[in-house]
Amino acid sequence: MADQKCAFVAILGAPNVGKSTLLNQVIGNKISIVSPKVQTTRGKVRGIYTKDNTQLILVDTAGIFKPSRRLDRAMVSGAWTESNDADMRLVLIDAVKGIDKNTSIVIQNLDKSKQKAILVINKIDDVKTDKLALLGAECSKSPVWQDIFYISAKTGKGVSELMDYLTQKAPHAPWLFSDDEMTDMPDRLFAAEITREKLFMNLQDELPYHLTVETTSFKEADQSIRIEQNIIVERPAHRIIVLGRNGQMIKKIGQQSRIELTKQLGKKVHLFLFVKVRENWTEDPKQYKRWGLDFNA
Ligand code: GDP
Ligand code: MG
Numbered sequence: 001m002a003d004q005k006c007a008f009v010a011i012l013g014a015p016n017v018g019k020s021t022l023l024n025q026v027i028g029n030k031i032s033i034v035s036p037k038v039q040t041t042r043g044k045v046r047g048i049y050t051k052d053n054t055q056l057i058l059v060d061t062a063g064i065f066k067p068s069r070r071l072d073r074a075m076v077s078g079a080w081t082e083s084n085d086a087d088m089r090l091v092l093i094d095a096v097k098g099i100d101k102n103t104s105i106v107i108q109n110l111d112k113s114k115q116k117a118i119l120v121i122n123k124i125d126d127v128k129t130d131k132l133a134l135l136g137a138e139c140s141k142s143p144v145w146q147d148i149f150y151i152s153a154k155t156g157k158g159v160s161e162l163m164d165y166l167t168q169k170a171p172h173a174p175w176l177f178s179d180d181e182m183t184d185m186p187d188r189l190f191a192a193e194i195t196r197e198k199l200f201m202n203l204q205d206e207l208p209y210h211l212t213v214e215t216t217s218f219k220e221a222d223q224s225i226r227i228e229q230n231i232i233v234e235r236p237a238h239r240i241i242v243l244g245r246n247g248q249m250i251k252k253i254g255q256q257s258r259i260e261l262t263k264q265l266g267k268k269v270h271l272f273l274f275v276k277v278r279e280n281w282t283e284d285p286k287q288y289k290r291w292g293l294d295f296n297a
Contacts, residue, residue: 005054007170010086012079014102015039015063017092018122022153023047023060026163030264031183031190032060033197037208039063040200042075043291044082045193046184048177054167055175059086064109065102070295071282077297080109088166089117095127095150098135110144119145120162125152187265188215189290191227194264195257195273199231199242202253207241210234212281214290224268227261231275234282239275250275 011019015038023032027047033040045060059082062075083089091110093103110117119139124132136148147165151158177184185193192213200208210233217228231250233239243250250273258271281287288295 003053003172004174005167005170006057006173006175007055007087007166008057008059008085009166010059010061010079010082010089011092012061012064012083012089012106012117013092014094014100014106015065017063017094017097017103018153019063019092020045020060022090022092022120022122022151022159023058025153025156025159026058027182029182030260031185033193033200035197035200037200039065039072039075039209040197042071043293044078048181048183049163050175050177050179050181051163051167054170055177055179056163056166056170057176063102064106066105069282071288074288074293074295074297078291078293081294083110083115084113087171088169089115090120090162091117091144092120092122092153093139095121095123095132095135099139107142107144111142115144116146117144118162118165119148121148121150122153124150124157125155188218190264191215191218191261192229194260195229195231195253195271198253198256198260201256202249203241207233207238210238210282211242212287220267224270225261225265226270226272228272229274231273232278232281233275234277234279236277239277242275 013019020032020034020041024030026049031047032045041060041062047058049056061079061082064076064079067073067076091106149162192215196213212232213229215229219226254271254273258269261269285295
């Protein structure tokens with residue numbers, strides 16, 4: 001079609017500002033995992049939003065912060081690659097926290113690379129209106145912003161106005177996906193991400209950051225799907241915690257993941273989880289490749 005419009009929209013911001021929640025809200029379906037902990041999202045997750053003649057490919061990114069470990073470095077660098085490649089960028093900030101240190105890094109980097117962005121003040125359901133007005137006034141001073149939107153990714157307030165704006169600004173270009181596709185994430189990776197989310201929800205402190213999940217088998221039949229996954233931890237002591245007393249923890253995680261996968265995939269899921277110790281998995285280039293990250297970032 002001659003009048004098709006298409007744009008890549010990168011969703012950037014500090015950890016925990018609600019980037020993944022926004023993506024899920026827009027797509028109306030869960031495609032990116034969400035948790036109250038920071039740095040849940042590792043690689044890029046793309047959601048496809050198609051309306052009338054316009055297709056927006058929304059790219060959820062890992063939060064931007066000062067990285068130290070290799071995995072963190074790769075995640076942050078990946079987020080900037082997405083920003084460079086995008087036609088439009090959203091920078092989300094948390095209305096409660098305002099412009100914190102991590103958001104300042106984002107703004108400085110955009111400024112340095114002469115990139116413009118749309119400021120999206122999120123979590124407006126959580127603050128008073130007068131505080132919002134102050135924050136808006138403070139932010140409008142920066143030349144980086146093309147526009148400012150106020151939304152609640154959680155309730156959906158303000159989100160359709162934002163989408164209408166992006167739709168209007170999208171350049172004329174052919175669509176890259178068909179109009180019924182929601183994401184380009186492979187089922188195997190999606191299934192692994194859901195289990196990883198449940199691990200994030202059930203395990204304390206740093207442990208979720210030290211593990212990863214890989215789907216080793218994904219077999220779809222008419223009525224059901226059989227999925228096998230390895231939960232990879234760094235130390236034997238971590239394995240013991242993930243299993244829990246009498247295997248109670250892994251059982252709970254498996255149940256939660258199976259229920260969610262059944263809902264999301266629309267078929268009965270049989271899920272088999274195995275906990276494996278692989279001391280150096282964060283030094284394994286293969287793991288980075290799965291998330292589309294650069295091992296040497
Ligand atoms: P990300 O790290 O930027 O991807 O943030 P997430 O989407 O994982 O969200 C981080 C936390 O903020 C989660 O606990 C979300 O439920 C919460 N959150 C996200 N959007 C909103 C919002 O609009 N309002 C409120 N009150 N909480 C939100
Ligand atoms: Mg996220």
